[in-house]
Structures are given as structure tokens and as C-alpha cells.
Amino acid sequence: xxxxxxxxxxxxxxxxxxxxxxxxxxxxxxxxxxxxxxxxxxxxxxxxxxxxxxxxxxxxxxxxxxxxxxxxxxxxxxxxxxxxxxxxxxxxxxxxxxxxxxxxxxxxxxxxxxxxxxxxxxxxxxxxxxxxxxxxxxxxxxxxxxxxxxxxxxxxxxxxxxxxxxxxxxxxxxxxxxxxxxxxxxxxxxxxxxxxxxxxxxxxxxxxxxxxxxxxxxxxxxxxxxxxxxxxxxxxxxxxxxxxxxxxxxxxxxxxxxxxxxxxxxxxxxxxxxxxxxxxxxxxxxxxxxxxxxxxxxxxxxxxxxxxxxxxxxxxxxxxxxxxxxxxxxxxxxxxxxxxxxxxxxxxxxxxxxxxxxxxxxxxxxxxxxxxxxxxx
Numbered sequence: 001x002x003x004x005x006x007x008x009x010x011x012x013x014x015x016x017x018x019x020x021x022x023x024x025x026x027x028x029x030x031x032x033x034x035x036x037x038x039x040x041x042x043x044x045x046x047x048x049x050x051x052x053x054x055x056x057x058x059x060x061x062x063x064x065x066x067x068x069x070x071x072x073x074x075x076x077x078x079x080x081x082x083x084x085x086x087x088x089x090x091x092x093x094x095x096x097x098x099x100x101x102x103x104x105x106x107x108x109x110x111x112x113x114x115x116x117x118x119x120x121x122x123x124x125x126x127x128x129x130x131x132x133x134x135x136x137x138x139x140x141x142x143x144x145x146x147x148x149x150x151x152x153x154x155x156x157x158x159x160x161x162x163x164x165x166x167x168x169x170x171x172x173x174x175x176x177x178x179x180x181x182x183x184x185x186x187x188x189x190x191x192x193x194x195x196x197x198x199x200x201x202x203x204x205x206x207x208x209x210x211x212x213x214x215x216x217x218x219x220x221x222x223x224x225x226x227x228x229x230x231x232x233x234x235x236x237x238x239x240x241x242x243x244x245x246x247x248x249x250x251x252x253x254x255x256x257x258x259x260x261x262x263x264x265x266x267x268x269x270x271x272x273x274x275x276x277x278x279x280x281x282x283x284x285x286x287x288x289x290x291x292x293x294x295x296x297x298x299x300x301x302x303x304x305x306x307x308x309x310x311x312x313x314x315x316x317x318x319x320x321x322x323x324x325x326x327x328x329x330x331x332x333x334x335x336x337x338x339x340x341x342x343x344x345x346x347x348x349x350x351x352x353x354x355x356x357x358x359x360x361x362x363x364x365x366x367x368x369x370x371x372x373x374x375x376x377x
Contacts, residue, residue, distance in 0.1 A: 014108060014109045015030075015091070015106065015109075016031060016106075017097070017104045017106055017107075018104065018107065019103070020096075021101070022101045023048075023049045023102070031060060031067065033157055034062050034153035035059060035060070035061055035062070036059065036062075037057075037060075038056075038057050039053055039054055039057040039074075040055055041055035041269075042222055042223070043222045043269075048099065048100075050100040052076055052099075052101050053076075053099050053100040054072070054075050056074075057072060057099050058078050059072055062153070066108070067106070069085065069097065071086070076100055078097065079098035080095060080096070082096070091106050091108070092106075093107050093108045094106070151170070151171060154167070155170055155171070162228070163227045163231075164177060164178065164231070166271070173327075174329070175330040176284065176298075176326050177285065180287075181231070181285045181306060182229065182231070182232045184232075185232055185236075186226070188218070188224055188225075191215060191218065192215075192236045193236070195212070196239070196240065200309065203247060203309060206247065206248065209244055212240060212256055213256045214258075215256070215258040216258065220262035220263075220265035221265065225266075230266060232285070235280075236307060237259060237266060238275070238278065238281040239281060239282065241259045241277065242277040244256070260275070286307055286319065287304070287305060287306055287319075287320060288303065288304055288305075289302060290303065290304060298327040298328075303324075
């Protein structure tokens with residue numbers, strides 16, 4: 001078994017972009033984080049004042065000793081050294097990147113990973129697997145566990161951004177948020193909070209569609225809806241959009257602008273392909289604690305749905321049971337994957353009677369589910 005290096009929260013290379021031509025000619029942008037997004041949208045890592053650039057045009061990913069560039073489905077496309085950027089490519093110092101009217105020169109300095117950093121952690125690796133992507137080959141050549149590198153970058157990126165809008169991934173919390181979901185939106189978007197409070201009643205009385213059609217059209221731009229509120233806004237608007245469509249047997253001919261306009265913007269800001277009720281919206285970010293002070297707070301018995309649809313016990317157990325499972329076990333899976341070991345061979349992850357637990361949840365028997373959960377742990 002070959003030992004592999006695990007490197008956490010270190011700078012692996014030093015790169016910068018020099019604007020050679022375009023509205024911001026002469027500017028120099030340094031690549032500081034694990035991921036750097038360039039585009040004309042305010043709030044991206046490097047905002048370009050170029051009308052021919054897409055809102056989120058390209059992404060540059062930091063790798064050990066190098067960088068990788070990829071086009072994010074931009075309208076006008078991107079060129080790397082005069083050739084269309086149709087798939088992710090490694091960058092070399094001196095490369096020319098063309099985005100709209102902007103031409104950038106990429107420069108980098110190769111860093112010695114061990115020159116000024118602590119000795120890397122040595123972890124046993126799984127059996128050798130042929131790398132599927134360019135970055136995996138680079139990591140493999142340097143003896144770095146790919147999953148550890150991805151986890152490190154995810155943690156560092158979230159810390160740099162100050163939010164987890166790109167997704168939840170950490171060693172301590174697994175695929176769960178590192179902080180409980182926000183309980184309310186800013187005052188400018190209070191109307192959304194007020195409507196979801198009454199969602200079960202609007203469902204029962206079939207007044208939902210009329211209420212949403214009369215709902216004011218609120219902006220989801222970054223200047224009115226800060227990044228920290230984006231996940232709650234997505235959860236609310238996505239559930240309302242799904243409810244509007246599904247509440248009655250006859251499908252509506254179109255969705256009201258009060259839903260679709262902010263939903264499209266929220267989706268675009270989160271980097272999702274289109275308006276959709278995601279698993280994050282419905283489950284992972286749709287809970288609140290009854291008593292945050294208890295020793296083991298994230299349990300079905302100590303949670304409520306943030307936005308219930310029908311607000312009955314079956315809905316509550318079915319949704320919140322998944323939250324508890326994710327909270328209890330994904331952190332062990334993340335730790336196992338990143339140490340090169342297997343959860344099934346024992347990584348500190350408790351064995352579970354998931355069959356009994358799921359049967360209890362499916363039957364709506366809260367007491368039995370609680371007993372099976374207790375026996376599991």
C-alpha cells in the first residue's frame with residue numbers, strides 16, 4: 001500500500017491575470033482562492049467591465065503547481081491562445097485568455113509545496129485507480145489524495161466567501177450546513193417570509209395560486225438580497241414555485257412573475273442550470289431547531305420544518321429523518337474518503353439499523369423511529 005500526501009489549506013501555486021486589452025487594460029488580478037470566477041456580474045471574484053462577457057464567464061481552479069481554466073457556458077465563448085475553450089484546460093505561464101473585448105495574460109510562479117509549509121500528513125491510500133480527470137492526474141503525480149484536496153479547497157473557499165452558497169462540504173459537518181439555516185430574510189423581503197408561514201393553510205383552502213399571483217415582485221439582485229440570505233431565499237421561492245404548479249390538478253399555463261423573476265436570478269447566482277426545487281431547498285436547508293442547547297440537537301424530535309407544505313407528522317418525519325441521517329453520518333464518510341480509508345472497514349462511523357429506522361419513518365411512527373435511532377447509536 002503506497003503512502004500519499006494529504007495537504008490541507010495550503011497555497012499550491014501563485015498566479016495572476018494581467019489585462020492586456022479591454023476596458024480595464026493595465027489592471028492586475030491576483031488568483032487568491034481555490035476557485036476564481038470571472039464575469040461581468042457584481043459579486044464574482046473578478047468582475048470585468050465588459051458588456052460582451054457573460055455574468056459568470058470562466059472559472060479558474062487552483063491545482064498543485066498549476067491552474068485549470070474552463071468556460072461556464074458563456075454566450076460569446078472564450079479563447080485560450082486563440083483557440084476555442086471547449087473543455088477544461090491547464091494554464092501555462094504566458095497564456096492568452098480572450099473574453100469578449102478583454103484579453104488577459106496569465107502568469108504564474110511555481111511554488112515548492114514543502115518550502116515554507118509544515119510537513120504534509122501521511123495517510124494510507126486506497127488501491128490505485130486510473131484518474132478520470134486532468135486535475136486527478138496532477139494530484140496523483142504529486143502523491144496527494146484527490147478527495148482531501150477537494151475537501152480542503154471547499155473549506156477554504158467557503159471561508160473566503162463568507163457563505164456556503166456553492167454547496168455544503170466540510171470534514172466536521174459533511175454535506176450539512178456548518179451553521180443552522182437562517183430563520184428570516186431581510187426586511188425588504190419580509191413578504192416572502194409571511195407567505196410561507198401560511199403555506200399549509202393556503203394549501204388546504206386552495207388559495208395559494210391567487211395569493212402568489214398578488215405577491216409583489218421583489219428583486220433578487222446582490223445589492224438588495226445579500227449573499228448570506230441567498231439559500232433561504234432559494235428555499236422559499238423554490239418551494240413556492242413547486243407548490244404553485246402542483247397545488248391543483250390543472251397545470252398553470254405560466255408561472256407568475258412574482259415567482260419566476262426572482263427564481264431565475266437566485267438560480268443564476270447559485271450557479272444552478274435553471275429554476276428547480278433542489279434537495280438542498282427541500283431537505284438540507286429546510287429545518288430549524290426546537291432547542292439549540294441540547295447535547296445532540298439535530299434529531300427528528302428536536303427539529304421542525306422551516307417551510308412545511310401540508311404540515312403533518314408524516315411529512316415532518318420523512319423530511320427531517322433525512323436531515324438527521326445526513327448530520328450523523330456524512331461527516332464520517334467525508335473523513336473516511338479523505339483519509340484514504342473505507343467507512344465500511346471502520347472509520348469511526350457507527351453501525352446503523354437503517355432498515356428499521358426507515359420503516360419507522362415510512363409508517364409515521366415517531367416513537368418507534370426514535371427507539372430505533374437510539375438503538376442505532
